[in-house]
Amino acid sequence: MPELPEVETTRRGLVPVLAGRSVARVEVLHPRMLRRQPDPVDFVPRLSGQVVGELRRRGKFLLIEVGEGLTWVFHLGMSGRMSITTREAPRHPHTRVVVRTDAGREVRMVDPRTFGFTSVLTADELAESSIARLGPDALTALPSARELASGAAGRRVATKTLLLDQRYLAGLGNIYADEVLFAAAVAGDRPAGSLSLAEVGAIRTAIGRVLADGLEHGGTSLDDLAYLLPDGRAGRHLEYLSVYGREGKPCRRCGAPIVKARINGRSSHRCPACQA
DNA sequence: AACGATCCCTGTTGGC
DNA sequence: TGCCAACAGGGATCGT
Numbered sequence: 001m002p003e004l005p006e007v008e009t010t011r012r013g014l015v016p017v018l019a020g021r022s023v024a025r026v027e028v029l030h031p032r033m034l035r036r037q038p039d040p041v042d043f044v045p046r047l048s049g050q051v052v053g054e055l056r057r058r059g060k061f062l063l064i065e066v067g068e069g070l071t072w073v074f075h076l077g078m079s080g081r082m083s084i085t086t087r088e089a090p091r092h093p094h095t096r097v098v099v100r101t102d103a104g105r106e107v108r109m110v111d112p113r114t115f116g117f118t119s120v121l122t123a124d125e126l127a128e129s130s131i132a133r134l135g136p137d138a139l140t141a142l143p144s145a146r147e148l149a150s151g152a153a154g155r156r157v158a159t160k161t162l163l164l165d166q167r168y169l170a171g172l173g174n175i176y177a178d179e180v181l182f183a184a185a186v187a188g189d190r191p192a193g194s195l196s197l198a199e200v201g202a203i204r205t206a207i208g209r210v211l212a213d214g215l216e217h218g219g220t221s222l223d224d225l226a227y228l229l230p231d232g233r234a235g236r237h238l239e240y241l242s243v244y245g246r247e248g249k250p251c252r253r254c255g256a257p258i259v260k261a262r263i264n265g266r267s268s269h270r271c272p273a274c275q276a
Numbered sequence: 277a278a279c280g281a282t283c284c285c286t287g288t289t290g291g292c
Numbered sequence: 293t294g295c296c297a298a299c300a301g302g303g304a305t306c307g308t
């Protein structure tokens with residue numbers, strides 16, 4: 001599923017196709033994609049004909065400046081991906097939104113499970129949306145260990161649940177949260193407030209390394225191939241995962257079988273020997 | 277306020 | 293072999 005490394009890889013792939021171009025045509029094939037648009041009828045007219053500016057990312061959100069003061073927002077949900085093609089290329093059956101540029105390229109949002117969404121927001125709408133309440137970006141604005149610890153102090157929620165809370169830190173999803181906790185040698189069901197400053201520091205270090213590794217490999221494409229790079233290639237990070245999806249397989253560090261359990265409804269993977 | 281449960285979706289998987 | 297329930301999960305929302 002697309003998490004920070006996948007969204008950042010997607011952003012980088014879209015930059016040369018979108019930045020500086022104008023939007024020649026917009027097609028919405030599945031109206032559910034617009035459910036975060038305050039008034040869905042605004043989407044196509046707000047986007048059509050606009051010049052595309054900077055492409056930014058905050059956590060798992062893609063934020064694209066368009067026209068004067070508008071932001072084109074994308075979230076890929078759990079099965080969304082972007083595809084860069086020509087207009088002649090056959091459409092994947094789960095194509096949901098198509099945007100054609102004045103250069104004739106098409107950017108297609110493909111999302112079988114439709115958990116993704118897109119919208120074009122004014123500055124005021126953006127300021128009132130959940131995007132404005134996102135925590136610091138886990139890649140570009142990673143807080144200090146002391147700052148992370150102060151946010152965890154007194155919290156009884158499971159550490160992994162806090163890491164998945166996008167208001168605390170923006171960008172981690174289920175895969176990378178498990179990987180971070182393994183790299184930090186911390187069990188994800190530990191109450192967040194019970195962590196020592198050294199453990200929070202280990203988590204902070206692990207976040208930086210795990211996300212950088214994932215990004216270097218172009219993200220994680222699971223076997224179901226839900227996520228692909230915009231050029232259609234698969235991310236190569238799957239084979240580097242330490243715990244996610246490795247239930248019963250030997251821990252890469254100590255050899256003990258990886259255990260899968262649920263933490264607040266999320267499937268969670270850990271080494272019972274390495275993570276305390 | 278904090279936290280957990282539920283819902284939205286559909287392709288894939290596993291059990292009978 | 294075929295069918296169907298269970299599963300996957302990010303984020304919004306609701307109940308406790």
